[in-house]
Amino acid sequence: MTGDRHGATLADMDLSDLDRYGAARLPALLSPDRCTEMIALWDRPDLFRKEVVMARHGYGSGRYRYFGYPLPEPVAALREALYPALASQANRWAEMLGRGDIYPARHADFLKAGSLGGQDKATPLLLRYETGDWNALHQDVYGPHVFPLQVAILLSEPGRDFTGGAFVLTEQRPRMQSRPEIVPLGQGDAVVFPVRDRPVTGVRGVHRVQMRHGVSRLLSGVRYTLGIIFHDAA
Numbered sequence: 001m002t003g004d005r006h007g008a009t010l011a012d013m014d015l016s017d018l019d020r021y022g023a024a025r026l027p028a029l030l031s032p033d034r035c036t037e038m039i040a041l042w043d044r045p046d047l048f049r050k051e052v053v054m055a056r057h058g059y060g061s062g063r064y065r066y067f068g069y070p071l072p073e074p075v076a077a078l079r080e081a082l083y084p085a086l087a088s089q090a091n092r093w094a095e096m097l098g099r100g101d102i103y104p105a106r107h108a109d110f111l112k113a114g115s116l117g118g119q120d121k122a123t124p125l126l127l128r129y130e131t132g133d134w135n136a137l138h139q140d141v142y143g144p145h146v147f148p149l150q151v152a153i154l155l156s157e158p159g160r161d162f163t164g165g166a167f168v169l170t171e172q173r174p175r176m177q178s179r180p181e182i183v184p185l186g187q188g189d190a191v192v193f194p195v196r197d198r199p200v201t202g203v204r205g206v207h208r209v210q211m212r213h214g215v216s217r218l219l220s221g222v223r224y225t226l227g228i229i230f231h232d233a234a
């Protein structure tokens, strides 16, 4: 995987912004060549189990395609490589919230637990937006078995391939107005963010804040993203 950070260096990725702001950027996770390769997968219908036309469901505008199992090798390798550091972070959060659910060190073990409850469909996906498209603020929950963190990787080059189309998060603070957060991404950059919520330490101890993510309207061009979700769908 020449030109990619994943492998040994993923062990020391800096996730500290997750606790501070609710999202952490992983700069240059994929090389431009690897991004081009990933974008090319869009035209391989054999690789996907389902396409969603977002406007049909009120999800915004644009399309996405869920990969089916077996995942393409680079997608499987990336998900596998990202998981251990994210599981450590997820366990720290679970501990802060005083919860017993401890995420296993190996992703395969996490998936196995979900498949016992009927969640066994692949969730990694490619998203494609054209001028005017956008992604409504949402949470990627596909059943009771949820891994609390997910990753999105921008495959297109902002400025050259598209304009607009910012990755947006909102944090719904209890009994207060929501806080917006924009994560500026370059081609190959990834963002790690909560699927549903995150713990925040306040004056009266730790509480949970709800998070949603989406994408602002594309002003021009075409924008592709690779989404890595760690739980399977029912």
Ligand SMILES: O=C(O)CCC(=O)C(=O)O
Residues within 6 Å of the ligand: 127, 135, 140, 151, 152, 167, 213, 214, 215, 224, 225, 226, 227, 228
């Ligand atoms: O296109 C994006 O940046 C967001 C994609 C998304 O919603 C996801 O990966 O779950």
Ligand SMILES: [Fe+2]
Residues within 6 Å of the ligand: 138, 139, 140, 213, 227
């Ligand atoms: Fe999403």
